[in-house]
Amino acid sequence: MPTGIDFRLLGPFEVLAGREIVRLAGKRQRLVLAALLLRSNHTVAAHALAAAVWGDSPPATAQRQLHMAVSVLRRTLGRTPSWGELRTEHGGYRLCVADERIDVARFRAAVDTGRQLAAEGRTAEAARVFRDGLALWRGPLLSDLDGPVRDHADWLEEMRLTTAQDCLEYEVAAGAPAAVVEAPAPLHDLLRTYSVGRGRAAPADPVDHYLHSAYAMARIFTPRLARVVLPEPLPGTIVSRGSGYSAAYRWFEVEYPNLIAALDAARAAGPASRRWQLTCAIGGFLDRHGQWADAICLHQSELAVAEASGDTRGRQHLHHGLGLLHKRYQDYPDAERHFDAALDLCRLHEDEGGAADVLTDLAILRVNQGRDRAATELAEASLAYYREHGEPGNQVIALNVLAWCTAQLGDHIGGMTYWQEALRALPAPPH
Known part of the structure; x- marks a missing residue:
């Protein structure tokens, strides 16, 4: 576009x-x-x-x-x-x-093109076009608007479901190993249909599959999510794992509608913690994808639930995510407010690693504000934790902040020393 x-x-x-x-x-x-x-x-x-x-x-x-x-x-x-x-x-x-x-017009165009391809017998191509159209959906139609306007567009939700079912049918017929397409309400039914077509048993809990798979993927490009402790996967849960950044990112692009469906299902039943855990994983992808407004909307919704239920661990991670997202918009007062709340909760939980991550992000915020001396103090504190606990990837981030700030404050030799240390700390590339 x-x-x-x-x-x-x-x-x-x-x-x-x-x-x-x-x-x-x-x-x-x-x-x-x-x-x-x-x-x-x-x-x-x-x-x-x-x-x-x-x-x-x-x-x-x-x-x-x-x-x-x-x-x-x-x-x-x-x-x-x-x-x-x-x-x-x-x-x-x-x-x-x-x-x-207009995303609605693009979706309708994809549906029309896919139907034409299917009518010509080119069902594999039709499935790909349908999948691209379904990927435009970020949740239920106009999900944040109340009013009759939504009732006037029920046909779009019906088109979405019909298209998802057709896409699934064509992919199963072609023997494609692709993931299930989508539709929030019938997610489990679609998983079951797909599994039968592939000769496998459907997972007993699709939400568990998406929760653990999302974290396996999201931690590749959002390392701070390694601090989120998940329960063990349920028996029979198959966890998808990426082989690198590109594979993980593509998995999220394909599975995004299913992840939103899984989040809706988690909201309806099961442990409340799965809601914020899924939100943080989805938010990591949306951040990289530039969909910051979507990510903020998801985080704020689940933060209200976590606050009402007294889930301080969920609040910690959601506040941290919101701080990062507001920083993207250069909304520094709100970013700082969320970082401060996350830091207070890290201290409540005695989560030194989580606190170090927040301090690093606060340091980057201070750099953006031109407050290099304050950024230096924060980055030094987080670097001390990363060195002690052997976290080279996080060391590189803190060292780069220190290198920049030290040079900005006039100590160019000290800045170069930090950069050289950052280069030495870089993890070796895979062979």
Whole structure:
């Protein structure tokens, strides 16, 4: 997809300009925009738009409120060059925007292409196209919006499920060893169908499979997750393991819809700890994938649950993740608030390794703020732990912070010494 504005409805509702979130003024603007996007490039009658926002009982001032909402949307979206156009037409409004800018339109295009390929007997190609389309889903449609607008798009959820089932059928027929596709509600049924087609028994607990597999993969590119202690896998659980960064990253790209489904299943039943554990693993991938807003939404949701249940271990890891994510947005006050909360909980748990990781990330935050002396003190504290406990990968990170800060403070020879030590500490590449 070309760079520029991106409207995302297949999950939490987001509007992105590049990688920056476009902040909408309030719930009404979000509902109006979502309703217009679901009928993009078509005129939406004012009464239909009011029904999508207020249902069967719109207020007497509905027309005026819609007009104001549209005016605000024009100003907000107009800050992004060449985003499209929001027109007032006779009896309604039309949102004119290129299909490639809307994830719903891209999903429908993938479904149409896949169905055409299947009709031509090219079912293996159809399955690949279906999988790409399903990967656009980040959760239930407009999952963070309440209102009738979601009821007006039930057909999309039905299309999602039908497409997932068709994709699975074509992959099983082709004997492909690919993972199951998706659909939150029928996840276990799809796993069972796939397993029967492959001549294997379905896992007794799909959530356990995804929990342990996600950590085996996520720890490859998010080493701090090695501090999360999981229960032993249940008997019969098969754990997928990656052979390197690329394999682990690709596993998350393919399995992301299933991971969201597993998180939904964990929310419905089982130990509450599995919720935040899955969230942290998924968040590590979303961070690398640039989906920071999605990751923040997941973390905040589970943090509220952990706070209500008194799960201090979950709070520790969720606060740490939120600190990193807010740092990505250069939202330093919120990042620091979450890092401080994580550090307090590390001390409560006497988790020296977790505390060292938070101190390292705080040190990087201080570097970003231009506070090199404060960053040096934090990195020295974390480096002492990493040296004592033989963690060379983490030593390299802390040493690089120290090298930069020392040089910035005028001690170039000292900075070079730290960099040389970092090079020596680098783990040997695999043969």
